[in-house]
Amino acid sequence: MAARIALNRKSLTLLEILVSCLLISIAVIGIYNTFAWTDTMSIVNRCQVQAADFGKELMEQLMLIKYSDLDDIVIADKDLPVGSALKDVFSGSRTYNITENPGAEQYKIITVTVTWKEKGVNKNIVLYGRLNP
Amino acid sequence: MLKNSKGVGLIIVLASILLMVAFASVGISFTLSNYYLVHHIVDGTRGFYLADAGVKRAIYKVKSGNFTSETWNFGGVDIAITINPDGSNYDIISVSTLGSLNTTKTIKATVDSTGKLLEWQPE
Numbered sequence: 001m002a003a004r005i006a007l008n009r010k011s012l013t014l015l016e017i018l019v020s021c022l023l024i025s026i027a028v029i030g031i032y033n034t035f036a037w038t039d040t041m042s043i044v045n046r047c048q049v050q051a052a053d054f055g056k057e058l059m060e061q062l063m064l065i066k067y068s069d070l071d072d073i074v075i076a077d078k079d080l081p082v083g084s085a086l087k088d089v090f091s092g093s094r095t096y097n098i099t100e101n102p103g104a105e106q107y108k109i110i111t112v113t114v115t116w117k118e119k120g121v122n123k124n125i126v127l128y129g130r131l132n133p
Numbered sequence: 134m135l136k137n138s139k140g141v142g143l144i145i146v147l148a149s150i151l152l153m154v155a156f157a158s159v160g161i162s163f164t165l166s167n168y169y170l171v172h173h174i175v176d177g178t179r180g181f182y183l184a185d186a187g188v189k190r191a192i193y194k195v196k197s198g199n200f201t202s203e204t205w206n207f208g209g210v211d212i213a214i215t216i217n218p219d220g221s222n223y224d225i226i227s228v229s230t231l232g233s234l235n236t237t238k239t240i241k242a243t244v245d246s247t248g249k250l251l252e253w254q255p256e
Contacts, residue, residue: 006223020146027150038164045171052178054244059182061171105193109208127179127210129187 003116029096050086051125054094059112059127062096067133070108080114085114092116107132172234180210180229180238181255186240187212187227189238195223196248221246 058078065073079087079094086092097111110129115122188205191214194200200223202215215226225242243252 003222016142023146023150031153031157038160038194041164041168045167048175052175060196064150106240107189107193111208125175125179126188126208127182128210129182130189130207132189 004044013047032055047086047090047092047123048125050084051116054080054084054086054092055112055114055125055127058069058094058096059110059129061092062110062112063129067108067131070131072109076099086114086116090116090118142241146231151156155176171233171235175231176212176234176236179208180231183208183210183212183229183231184227184238184240184255186227187214188240189192190214191216191223191225191227191242192248192250195225195244195246220244222251 042108043070058075062070062073062077075096078096080092081087084092092115094112094114096113099109101107103111110131112127112129113124113125117123150175150208184234187205190207192211194214194216198203198232200216202213205212205214210229213226213228217224217226222243222245225244228237228238228239228240231235241252241254241256244248244250
């Protein structure tokens with residue numbers, strides 16, 4: 001009788017270990033995915049903030065230019081700075097475009113676009129500005 | 134004593150899982166708050182230049198003698214422009230609202246009747 005109880009206790013311990021392993025595995029897989037997601041999101045967030053910052057930088061340069069000079073101006077360092085993560089790691093680039101409003105109201109539309117690649121997917125941020133004569 | 138120790142392993146495992154879930158919850162919470170913050174920063178940057186464009190639109194209208202408030206679409210975003218007479222000057226309020234989180238950016242300005250900018254205040 002005593003031997004049977006002892007046997008039962010051993011099998012219970014084994015069952016406990018198996019259930020524990022199963023539960024821990026499920027939990028670890030879930031938590032690993034959560035951490036992988038937070039890691040991806042931190043990269044996404046970093047890229048977005050950098051892109052907005054770089055877009056703002058160029059927009060500010062363009063906004064300071066006289067209205068009459070806007071057509072002829074060439075911004076030498078319009079691309080993203082070398083050494084920035086957005087350019088080096090995420091193949092980022094920055095462009096701008098200046099167009100005259102086609103309507104009767106005279107003003108120029110400044111468009112600054114920052115593009116980059118996240119896991120092979122193209123992402124961009126576009127800023128629009130207006131300059132009066 | 135032996136009878137009481139039955140199931141202790143399971144309790145330890147469950148407690149460990151609970152601890153891991155707590156850590157993960159903190160991670161998710163940080164990530165989500167970061168995500169919203171970043172969206173506000175990006176939409177705020179875009180919205181700032183759009184609201185500024187709204188002020189410039191209002192200046193053009195004041196110069197043209199048109200003082201009506203309006204909703205003006207620029208860069209695919211609706212900008213609410215309000216022009217209020219204030220003595221010989223005009224108070225302008227330009228509000229852009231954009232993004233999934235409806236981030237708003239407001240710029241208040243004061244111009245004289247010739248459209249000269251006297252005050253410009255982003256909020």
